[in-house]
Amino acid sequence: MSWRDRLTPLRMQRIGLVALEERLSDVLRTLARAGLVELDLPYTPGPFGKGRDEAELERALASAVRSGPLAGFAGWTPAQHLPVLQEAMAAQGAAVVPLQRPRGKAPPTLFTPRDSASAARSLVDTYGTVPYEDVDPSRLTAIAYVVMFGMMFGDVGHGLILVLAGLLMRSGKIRILAGVRKMWSFVAGAGAAAVAFGFLYGEAFGPTGVVPVLWLEPLSNPVPLLLTAIAVGGALLAIAYAIGTVNRVREGGWAQALYSRAGLAGSLLFAALGLLAWGIIAGSAPLTVSGAFTGGAALVLIFLGLFAAAGGGPEGAVEASIEVVDAVVRLGSNLVSFARLAAFGLTHAALGAVVWDGTTALWGPDLRAAGAVLLFVLGNAVSFALEALVAGVQALRLEYYELFSRIFQSEGRPFLEWAPVLSSREEDSAVRLNAGIRSGRQVN
Template structure:
């Protein structure tokens, strides 16, 4: 698989599942067991649905019988699982298009699963016919599962929305950006070790009550690793205890330098977000959308131009400032054209609307970049809490035996509270930056998730499952 294929959702194929009308149930049972086809919305329910309503007791996991069952016997035995499966099957059977002796349904199937599905259905007299993609309708999205790290980071993207089918899969980049931002705010090697230990505990799955959180272990361990990394750079180990030397800067001693680094990190992350956004706009609407969209080349030029002007003023470089101003003006013009073209009605009202949107775009670029200053602000807060706990500990420790016991208690309790508070705050703030500053550029349209119909056949191993 090439890197381009790995960076986009699984390719989908529009298909028609066909069978002789009298064999359609057998074919659909195999489709359900394979779990790799998403059909259009179900049709109406039938006799099984009515019987299920009479015997249902809470939620049940539906199953299907390999051969047509006796519904009276299922109701009498209270087999709500098989009745639930038959009810779903009835819905699809009623939605099937029939022409003479042939019946079929239309749906979506991942391209890699087509050969296996075709062979499976051919064995019982069915067929899978590839269909052309419908104009103006994007397929559902299925992101590739690339291992435990990718699955752990995927929750970030799913929480925000579903990646549109033509777009780049941003899962790994989003996860890396999140843990780096978290670590910059949570920079303490001791606290990072505790968080990494929590990740290892989740990976082991013990105690048993933590087993359901096991898929999140790479996310937690990654956040702990970056906390350790920035703790080493800051010289923090459960506060400024002097255990570690300062490899880069001490936050409380050099807050301006830390603030500059935070804003610079934000500029790099925004640049990556714009690059991905340009690719997405091109795939969604072609070169015109990529050029004129505020999250495309127009917005990237405005961002780059404003950054160059700021850099020129900071470095006293007139040439850089003038060049940046030119690039920013070009971005404003392109964005204005795009806003005007999208405005309803055009004319003076459209021009006014476009002008307001251009002004908003300029304000957003500046505010989004400055928003990354919170990486420094909350990093300073973490360091200040660690310093207060360590100062109190050192002061109590020199006041006798009772003071030594009090110092140990303060050190343990203070670090526990600092760890809990800062882990929560850093986690929320990193999520806020991810969603509002980065994802708001990467995503312009939302896709729909691939939701294959999957009902296992009773007494048979599932022949396939959506990844």
Template sequence: MPWSENLLPVRMRRVAVVVPRTGLRGALVRVAEAGCVELDVAEGLEPGPAARRLQAAGGHPGPPLLATEPPGADGPAPVTAPALLKGEAELEERARSAVRQGEVAALAGWCPSGAVAGMADRLRGTGAAFVRLRRPRGVEPPTLLRGARAPRRASFTPLVSAYGTVPYADLDPSWPAGIAYVVMFGIMFGDVGHGALLVLTGLLLWRRAPRRLAGVRTAWPFLVGAGVCGILAGFAYGEFFGPTHLLPVLWLNPLQEPERLLIAAVGFGALLLALAHGAGAVNRWREQGPGWAVYASTGCAGLAVHLGLALAVLALATHRTAPAAAGASVAVLGLGLTAAGVFRTTAGGLEGGTETAVRLLDVVVRVGTNTLSFARLAAFGLTHAALADVVWRGTTGLARHGGAALAGAAAVLVVGTAVTFALEALVAGVQALRLEYYELFSRLFEFQGRPFRPWYVQPAGPVPAGTDPEVTACSPG
């Protein structure tokens, strides 16, 4: 697979299952067991016999099961009947959505490109053909991000999918967004000891998560990544469960040099915003062509405004006139391109000019406020260091008295560290998520895609040996 494919959602193919009417059920059973084909379902269908029986039985809240043969007139055993009826109802819905011509039935849908050949082999024994079709004009394929079905593998797709569905034409930002998230978390949570606890928690969740916590197992890459970045920042700050002086300060002490930490945080935010603008320009090109990529405020025009203003501010801060003028010129060029793009979408005239002016003001204000918003990285990093300092001062103050005070010092250290760890982990996690969604993702995405929803029903009977029940039977390819 070319490396560039990893920057895109899984490639989809429009497909059709073509089968003799007599073999339709057998083919659909194979499709359901594979779990990698999204079949088109007709709207407004009346409930079939199995659906009516399921409704009469009061429904079934659990996952469906699918028998190789349809349930008999008396139905299956009472305990498993609702699950089997639910699976049969789903099969009936798709069978009744098939297009029939003479003795042949056909169902269209979507399938990951890498799974097409395997599905064709899987259906060959039923007499069905798995046919590749041309993509319908004006229809966007569903989106499947790589790693979305593998809870035990390192993947940052939950960070993106919680925000929304990436349009099929856009870049898949999962890994860059995940790396940016854990780095921001680490800046706010810089402590070698606290970071090591996060890494340990993430590894335990990955290896031995209880069944009741299976739903949060996908969080383990975030915990491990955030913990590693917290350890690195802790070395930079010289923090090990607070200012214990067990480690030298390799970069700066947050409590002694807050201004330097603040400048670094804002500069880091400006870099992330520039990268987000660049990715946004690529997305606009893929969505609507080069023209929109040039004129969009989340494309090249917005990137020019951001870089121009950043250069101008930096040059003015260092008293350099020529670079400041160059930066201002680049920013004005970006604003001009943005104005041209906005005005083309308005009704024109005075009303269009007013709307364009308001949008330009919004672009400039957002550049400043979004960049300064990253100052919270420094602010919460200082908060973390201050809380750890209070705990350490209380611990050493009690320990000096010796005797019974040593037990109190140990209690202060343990309880204070636990409270600081829990509070700051929550705050850093929320603040990093806020910066990711509001400052960065707002430049990446202008539209929402449609998620890929393959039809998967577990077959009735034991799961084959070696099969991971948390991963559907078909790889996304």
């Protein structure tokens, strides 16, 4: 599978399944075992199991389209699975034929078994299903998440605890963590990012001096940290706008992408903001003029797109004007939202400093040493739990509201495999073929 294919859902093929009516029950049993087929049914199938599968079969049989001695269904299957499906159905005397995609009907979204089971996929799926035409941003957004988390949770000691927790999740030895085992790489990655920023900040269970400061001390240099946070936000927004532009082109062509606030026009407006800031800071008139010109062109494009969407006329002009102002205000507020990366990084550093200062103040040659150790352990435990929760939630908030809102403008629908567990009178090749597909050896 090429890298381009890995960035998009599996290519779907519209199919028609035709069989003799008297053989339809056996055909559907084989179809269920072959798997990776979504049938067009007048109801939502499932849930399967618990004695409901035979009833599901009868319900599907009653929903078949009939013409004389023939009966059939329309549906979807991954294009690469079509030859396997045709072979399995031919053994039952049925035919599977490729059909043209209906106009205005979006195929369902399905990813490879490996992608579907990844922690990065879970991050995107909690927001919504990736539309079939869109680029899948799960890998990039996973990297963005751990970087943002690490910036807010920068501490070598706390990060190593997260890495250890991730490795314990992977081992499966702790039963209570078995349900979230697939998230181990996410937790370990967030911990590794926290370790990296901990070295940059010189933090290891607070400002203990165990590790040197490789970049800056957050509490002593809040302004550079704040500017860096906004710069990181600008870079992430630029990537989000780029992916959003690609998605708008894939969804509706260049015409849609050109006028969309989450497409080329929005990207130009964001670039204009960067040029203006650069020109003002550097004192460069050409950069400032270029930024102003680019921003003006972007606003015109956005206005025209909104004006057309509103139906034109005076009311459309008023509505479009309000939306343009809103777009400008939101762009600035979205960028400033990334200042929370610095704010919560400072909070984490401040809590660590309080715990460490209290520990050193309490330390003494008598029982005060035990109290100091207890304060250090409990203080770090509270700081770890509180800040891990806050950093995790805030990074998720930035992903959802600042990045995903530009990448996606609609939501897809997940692939609903028709796969009741049905008994069969004889084994067929579909079972063996499907075993390879489900394990990810053929769909990769």
